[in-house]
Amino acid sequence: MQKIYIEQLEAYSLIGVYDWERENKQRLLFDIEIEADLSIAAQSDNVEDTLNYAQIASAVIHAAEQSKFKLIESLANYLIDSILEQFPSISVVKLKLSKPDILANAKNVAVEFCKGQVG
Template identity: 30%
Template structure:
């Protein structure tokens, strides 16, 4: 039997959170844009058509929203790492990557982003 890898993409999840180390960043919420990519073996779900055999992207997204909106982060690295931990926590996940954009963080740039990747050993 061939192994089919599913790819879940959560695209452009727009949230507001406290991110940064400057006084105005600590005092005011800022926009962030989150992109998540998760790969897992999907052959069981493709045959059964049963939600219990698939990763639930709604559950994953709700956890990410709660994390980001209810916390304060000094560094983009920390927030990205914490979101990646949620994206990769299910034992079926083979690889996951998270990219978080912080729009208008630099003058003359649309955004600054950071990407981290998890790969099972």
């Protein structure tokens, strides 16, 4: 199994439990690790034989921007389920969702979820 990484993907979302968090979209960062069989693409050098990581990134950004979740845990879980559903050739997805601007005395707050079936 091979991996594709999408790192520090940025999106803005209405996320949070406090009233002030529900007024303006907040910056979120996503680190996504995808396990899939990329061996055919490695041999063929044909884009049609691999995962389109631009489509994956676009799907994550779109879902985050449309989200009304209160918890980053809920959004992360939803995103992983969506990725696995939309891209069935993916075996495993690990997603770290960071909310970097939420605590004044911390650089970042994040959750990490992993789902799928190891081939």
